[in-house]
Amino acid sequence: xxxxxxxxxxxxxxxxxxxxxAAQLRRHGAPxxxxxxxPKIAGLAxxxxxxxxxxxxxxxxxxxxxxxxxxxxxxxxxxxRYYGETVFMDGRTYGYPFGLMRVPRFAFKGVVAKAAxxxxxxxxxxxxxxxxxxxxxxxxxEVAIPLTEAWSGVAADKLSPAVGDSLPGSISRxxxxxxxxxxxxxxxxxxxxxxxxxxxxxxxxxxxxxxxLLCQRLASGLEEDIKLESPVEEILVEDGRxxxxxxxxxxxxxxxxxxxxxxxxxxxxxxxxxxxxxxxRFRYRPMVFVNMRFQGRGLLPDVVIWTPENKYPFxxxxxxxxxxxxxxxxxxTLITVDIxxxxxxxxxxxxxxxxxxxxxGHLEDMIxxxxxxxxxxxxxxxxxxxxxxxxxxxxxxxxxxxxTGVEGLYSIGRNGEFSHIFMEDVYWRTMKRTRQLVxxxxx
Amino acid sequence: xxxxxxxxxxxAVTFKVNEQAAPAPVVPQFVEEKASLSLESVGCCxxxxxxxEPLGVGEDFEYNTSPETFLAMRCRxxxxxxxxxxxxxxxxxxxxxxxYHAFQFSEEHYGLVYxxxxxxxxxxxxxxxxxxxxxxxxxxxGCGDGFHLSLLREFGRPGWRLExxxxxxxxxxxxxxxxxxxxxxxxxxxxxxLAAYDLAFLIQTIEHVGDPPGILKAVLKLLKPGGRVVIVTxxxxxxxxxxFKGRHWGGYHFPRHWNLFNPKTIKALAEKVGFEVxxxxxVVSPVNWVYSIRNTLMDMGAPRWMTNRFSLESTVSLSAxxxxxxxxxLAGKGALMRAILKRPV
Numbered sequence: 001x002x003x004x005x006x007x008x009x010x011x012x013x014x015x016x017x018x019x020x021x022a023a024q025l026r027r028h029g030a031p032x033x034x035x036x037x038x039p040k041i042a043g044l045a046x047x048x049x050x051x052x053x054x055x056x057x058x059x060x061x062x063x064x065x066x067x068x069x070x071x072x073x074x075x076x077x078x079x080x081r082y083y084g085e086t087v088f089m090d091g092r093t094y095g096y097p098f099g100l101m102r103v104p105r106f107a108f109k110g111v112v113a114k115a116a117x118x119x120x121x122x123x124x125x126x127x128x129x130x131x132x133x134x135x136x137x138x139x140x141x142e143v144a145i146p147l148t149e150a151w152s153g154v155a156a157d158k159l160s161p162a163v164g165d166s167l168p169g170s171i172s173r174x175x176x177x178x179x180x181x182x183x184x185x186x187x188x189x190x191x192x193x194x195x196x197x198x199x200x201x202x203x204x205x206x207x208x209x210x211x212x213l214l215c216q217r218l219a220s221g222l223e224e225d226i227k228l229e230s231p232v233e234e235i236l237v238e239d240g241r242x243x244x245x246x247x248x249x250x251x252x253x254x255x256x257x258x259x260x261x262x263x264x265x266x267x268x269x270x271x272x273x274x275x276x277x278x279x280x281r282f283r284y285r286p287m288v289f290v291n292m293r294f295q296g297r298g299l300l301p302d303v304v305i306w307t308p309e310n311k312y313p314f315x316x317x318x319x320x321x322x323x324x325x326x327x328x329x330x331x332x333t334l335i336t337v338d339i340x341x342x343x344x345x346x347x348x349x350x351x352x353x354x355x356x357x358x359x360x361g362h363l364e365d366m367i368x369x370x371x372x373x374x375x376x377x378x379x380x381x382x383x384x385x386x387x388x389x390x391x392x393x394x395x396x397x398x399x400x401x402x403x404t405g406v407e408g409l410y411s412i413g414r415n416g417e418f419s420h421i422f423m424e425d426v427y428w429r430t431m432k433r434t435r436q437l438v439x440x441x442x443x
Numbered sequence: 444x445x446x447x448x449x450x451x452x453x454x455a456v457t458f459k460v461n462e463q464a465a466p467a468p469v470v471p472q473f474v475e476e477k478a479s480l481s482l483e484s485v486g487c488c489x490x491x492x493x494x495x496e497p498l499g500v501g502e503d504f505e506y507n508t509s510p511e512t513f514l515a516m517r518c519r520x521x522x523x524x525x526x527x528x529x530x531x532x533x534x535x536x537x538x539x540x541x542x543y544h545a546f547q548f549s550e551e552h553y554g555l556v557y558x559x560x561x562x563x564x565x566x567x568x569x570x571x572x573x574x575x576x577x578x579x580x581x582x583x584x585g586c587g588d589g590f591h592l593s594l595l596r597e598f599g600r601p602g603w604r605l606e607x608x609x610x611x612x613x614x615x616x617x618x619x620x621x622x623x624x625x626x627x628x629x630x631x632x633x634x635x636x637l638a639a640y641d642l643a644f645l646i647q648t649i650e651h652v653g654d655p656p657g658i659l660k661a662v663l664k665l666l667k668p669g670g671r672v673v674i675v676t677x678x679x680x681x682x683x684x685x686x687f688k689g690r691h692w693g694g695y696h697f698p699r700h701w702n703l704f705n706p707k708t709i710k711a712l713a714e715k716v717g718f719e720v721x722x723x724x725x726v727v728s729p730v731n732w733v734y735s736i737r738n739t740l741m742d743m744g745a746p747r748w749m750t751n752r753f754s755l756e757s758t759v760s761l762s763a764x765x766x767x768x769x770x771x772x773l774a775g776k777g778a779l780m781r782a783i784l785k786r787p788v
Contacts, residue, residue: 027484027493065512066500072482072528074502074512184743201500201690428497435494 007253008033008225009437010245012232012269013260014041016423017413019218020430021258021437026222028438033254034222035247037231041219045423047210050378053329055210056291056336057320058380062192063214065205067424073207073217080204083187083323086302087143088366089309093301097174100139109136126391128156130164146308150315151340152388153285160389160397173198187323194421195428206324214423235259237272241407256437260413262384263400275405278396282418287385288347290337290355292363293375297321297333299367312362313347314339332375335363343383352379387418410437480509480537480698482528487518488655488702489711494519495527501690501697504738508538513697515688521711524679524703526695532653538698539611544755555758565594567726571673571783572642577602579641584608584630584662585648589618596623608633631661640665643672650676650700659716659784666786671721678780680705682771683731691742693734694778709782718784725777729764730755732778 009025011018014036025032040046048056068077085096094100101107113136124130127148131140145156152159174190180200181188187204196202207213219226227247234246235257242257259266267279300319307315316338321328328334337359341347350358356377363370389397397418404411412430414421421429486493495516502512516527530538568591572581577600583592586607595605607625609615618625626633631654643662652658662672677694678684684692694703704712706723713720737753753760768778 023484024493066497066514069500069512069514070497070528072484072511075479075510077512196497199689431493435492 006031007255009256009258009441010035010232010235010252010254011258011260012235012245013037013413013416014215014219014226014228015260015413016042016045016215016218017260017416017426017430018258019215019222020427021412021434022222022225023218024431024434025438026225030438030441032225033252034226035230035232035245036226036228039229041226041228042212042215045211045215047212048378048380049210052293054291054293054332054334054378055327056289056334056378056380057211058289058382058385061211062189062422062424063205063207063211064189064193064202064424066193066196066202067214067427068205068207070427071214071217073213074205076209076213077205077207078324078326080187080206080323081185082303083181083204084302085304085306087306087308088301089142091365093305095302096304096306100143103138105138106136106142109138112136124161124164126157127159127161127163127389130161131156134164143306143308146310147306147315150308151285151287151338151386153340153342154388154390158391160391160394162394162397163389176200192422193424195425204323206326232261232269235266235270235409237270237275237406237409240273240275242409254408255441256408256410258410258412258434258437260416261411262415263411263418266404266411266416270406270409273406278393279400281393282397283388283390284384284415285386285388286341286343286348286381286383288339288341288355289380289382290339290359290377291380292335292337292356292359292377293328294333294335294367294370295331295373295375297328297331299333299370299373300335305366314359314362317363317366337363340385348381352377355379384415387415387420408440480511480530480534482511483531484528485525485653486527487521487523487525489523489708489715490518490520492518492520493527495525498524499688499690499692499695501695501738503538503697504691504741505696505734506538506540506543508540509698511698513695515695515697515703521708522679522705523708526698526701529653529701530698535610539613541613543613554756556755556761561594564591565598568594568644569598571644571671572599572603575600575603575641578604580604580606580639581642581644582606582608582630582635582640582662582665583644583646584658585610585645585651586618586623586625587611587614589614589621589623589625591644591646592618592623592625593621608635629658630665631657635665637664638667641667641670643670644675645672646675647677649674650694650696650703653701655702655712656716659712659718663716663718663786668786669788670786672718672784672786674709674780674782674784675726676709676780677703677731678705678725678776678778679703680707681725681731681776681778683735683768683778687735687739691735691738693731693738696734704780706780709780713782713784717787719787721783721785723780723782725772725775726779726781727765727768727772728778729761729768730778732764732768733757733760736760 008031011022011032011034014034018034022032022034068074087094087096113133124133128145131144135144148156177188177190177198188200189198189202230247232245232247235242236244244251244253262284263279263282267276270276300317303319303323305317314337318336319333321333339347360371360374410433412433414426495518497514498517499515513526515524517524581603586592586609589607592605592607607618607623608630609625610629615625615627649655710720733753737750740750771777
């Protein structure tokens with residue numbers, strides 16, 4: 001880092017967002033120091049491998065060929081050929097989203113809701129209302145609301161209608177993209193990029209050796225300015241402007257701070273202002289991912305199975321090798337079971353063996369002889385899997401979406417933005433924010 | 444670089460799988476082991492910002508020189524389309540293969556197309572030379588194998604002093620075989636006489652260079668006051684671009700076209716450098732149409748007999764799309780653009 005008397009920008013967090021910001025600051029010749037609390041870069045964008053040939057991600061991550069090209073790792077990525085989602089209810093499967101229309105009551109109530117939407121009315125007040133208006137009451141109550149409640153851990157009438165706004169776009173576009181996917185035998189991205197348009201030319205890819213490659217490429221050449229095992233303890237604000245950060249007891253004067261920390265944690269780090277106090281109420285849903293290994297392949301009828309019925313403790317199952325065969329050895333497969341929970345609760349505290357048993361008991365409905373095929377599991381836990389848009393802080397959420405209210409403090413990335421965005425969104429949005437930051441430094 | 448280590452990590456894992464999953468060994472379906480390029484990030488050469496949106500994602504459909512995926516970005520401020528990230532200068536030998544068409548556009552390879560193009564291009568080139576003195580000095584920047592220079596030698600005035608510049612050793616050798624005077628290197632770095640040339644050409648060159656303002660500035664200095672430069676380049680304000688810009692547009696020529704212009708951006712570029720725009724027109728060309736279709740077919744895995752109908756060797760499609768592009772030309776939206784810029788007196 002050559003400072004030339006200039007104060008550096010402090011970047012907090014060495015995941016996709018933090019490293020994207022770092023790489024862009026370097027291009028603009030702006031000095032920075034990146035503080036990563038852990039011993040390695042990449043954060044949630046990391047793949048774990050075991051000695052048996054299985055690879056595990058924190059949930060299925062979606063990298064597009066466009067993101068790979070932007071980062072310059074296209075030659076190290078493989079095309080994902082297929083991706084599909086199915087809903088499992090009453091022992092039957094329905095393709096998502098159109099297969100659900102085969103259910104007469106879903107179709108009928110859906111049409112009624114669409115027709116009613118032409119009448120002007122008040123805007124929906126909660127996620128539950130949003131679903132009923134957009135999907136009709138039957139599909140909302142039986143599918144959308146139970147799924148939302150399972151992943152958020154909150155009743156859908158306490159959630160903001162903004163939850164619905166984050167769902168994929170128009171029907172005609174979805175049909176077009178699904179068709180393109182069939183024709184080209186590529187998993188065309190549909191509902192996995194918000195920031196940039198989805199087209200038949202943008203599809204899922206997967207880097208050789210796992211997700212970590214994205215961050216490794218972004219970090220290459222920046223190593224000197226990345227401090228590992230250096231959690232930032234305080235962000236110091238004076239007169240409404242960031243002036244310094246403290247890490248490992250050492251205070252560093254800074255020109256700006258780019259934080260990728262979850263918002264409630266950011267609120268705790270900032271000293272010298274109470275402008276960020278409202279953020280301390282923001283909640284993230286903890287999640288346990290039970291990666292179950294099985295003999296065989298194609299145990300599930302589709303890559304992703306949504307399970308809205310209350311009898312299941314999980315809301316989603318993913319057999320990633322159907323989409324990305326290289327994640328499991330041939331003749332074997334991996335099913336990731338997503339269970340929403342709270343830190344320290346019964347699910348969170350169960351050990352690997354218990355969780356495996358717990359899931360097996362429920363999977364036998366769907367997979368005959370699941371127990372005989374079972375080869376053990378690996379569990380990943382995260383306290384911050386999804387942002388929860390509670391109505392009680394919706395006004396604050398919208399206000400902080402625009403700015404942190406502290407001069408020189410930027411909150412970016414999936415956690416920092418408190419937004420259910422995907423990897424490519426994180427990249428483009430971070431590029432945009434960093435551009436604004438660079439412009440403000442130049443002034 | 445960290446990539447090799449992650450690669451070997453994966454290989455190690457697969458190896459273990461091989462042992463376990465016998466008798467059917469796992470063969471990882473890796474992309475073919477071709478050298479990856481060392482890509483570098485750039486901004487808009489006109490606005491000098493990086494405020495741009497992704498527009499097209501594609502591969503080297505034509506020459507398959509690397510397994511890389513490329514991204515065409517469009518500047519939100521001036522609408523310049525540019526490749527980002529793009530290969531570094533060290534990659535040039537890799538992305539311009541031996542059989543690159545600009546190195547060997549010969550009668551033996553291209554037959555009738557060669558003859559027709561020769562006729563058309565000589566007429567075009569001579570029209571740019573109207574009014575030049577008997578002993579005018581002419582420089583073709585990015586002359587390739589010297590195609591245009593040899594046309595001027597054959598059909599132009601005997602007193603003209605013709606010179607070319609090209610970055611590629613191969614191109615220079617080809618041109619030398621035809622006894623043309625071609626300087627090897629880039630026009631910014633060669634020690635050519637200042638204010639000495641009456642006319643310069645950049646025929647399908649400006650889209651290949653890393654620093655268009657830099658190269659034009661250099662050309663400006665080489666021209667006599669009042670001297671002109673003729674630029675011919677792909678036009679992004681055209682129907683073929685609109686239709687194919689998401690991936691298959693022939694004008695992307697991934698990864699060899701680094702900057703792509705429309706009338707607005709070529710004018711902005713000229714003014715940035717200090718040229719006066721004397722004329723700006725679009726020109727008929729079938730090539731981007733033919734290659735856009737070819738790239739689409741290749742990408743869809745169409746059989747070779749079908750893709751072969753769309754190439755620089757296929758007279759039928761070239762003539763059909765010449766006629767088709769003429770219609771667009773009438774509306775001022777031909778597939779290529781031609782700008783004549785003048786060094787102010």
